[in-house]
Amino acid sequence: MTRKTKPFWQIEMAAENILQHHECYNAPYSGIDFIIECCKIDLIPINTDNQRLMGMLGDDSNGHRFIAYNKSMIPERILFTKAHELGHFILEHKLKSDILIENKDDERDPQETEANVFASALLMPKELTIKVIKKRLEDLQLYLDDDGKFNYGSLHKEQKDCLISAMKQNFHTSKEAIEWRIQNLFK
Numbered sequence: 422m423t424r425k426t427k428p429f430w431q432i433e434m435a436a437e438n439i440l441q442h443h444e445c446y447n448a449p450y451s452g453i454d455f456i457i458e459c460c461k462i463d464l465i466p467i468n469t470d471n472q473r474l475m476g477m478l479g480d481d482s483n484g485h486r487f488i489a490y491n492k493s494m495i496p497e498r499i500l501f502t503k504a505h506e507l508g509h510f511i512l513e514h515k516l517k518s519d520i521l522i523e524n525k526d527d528e529r530d531p532q533e534t535e536a537n538v539f540a541s542a543l544l545m546p547k548e549l550t551i552k553v554i555k556k557r558l559e560d561l562q563l564y565l566d567d568d569g570k571f572n573y574g575s576l577h578k579e580q581k582d583c584l585i586s587a588m589k590q591n592f593h594t595s596k597e598a599i600e601w602r603i604q605n606l607f608k
């Protein structure tokens with residue numbers, strides 16, 4: 422695949438617009454099912470032992486769009502998968518053979534990067550994330566520099582854990598997703 426990824430700010434804006442439109446900017450995790458429903462997409466939990474299968478976006482034989490997700494995953498993973506699949510839909514990605522199945526092998530596909538960027542922007546909105554991080558840094562007597570940046574990598578483990586737990590409380594996302602978001606927003 423040679424296509425380049427869309428600029429991240431564009432994806433960020435798409436996510437932001439949806440949150441504002443559905444009035445769930447302050448608690449995206451609680452609005453995700455509603456947003457998906459408003460897009461006329463069916464949400465289908467599936468039972469599978471296949472741990473590599475996270476979710477999929479597709480059309481059924483009646484032309485109904487659906488998002489299926491592996492319901493045995495942890496809640497943070499399910500949330501992120503729903504947002505990721507919604508991202509494929511909002512960003513008008515091409516379905517391969519009418520269906521996009523998620524597994525770890527697809528990570529280098531630009532569509533997958535874009536869907537991940539969308540999901541983290543949707544679940545951890547920029548301004549709110551900055552607010553949460555800034556507050557918690559201040560509790561630790563740490564501060565953003567003049568450009569609003571800080572070096573996450575240079576923090577001690579306890580300091581990192583403190584930021585992660587504040588983020589989890591607000592956004593219900595996984596540590597992995599949180600660290601990715603912090604490193605991209607504040608670098």
Ligand SMILES: [Zn+2]
Nearest residue numbers: 505523533536
């Ligand atoms: Zn995907």
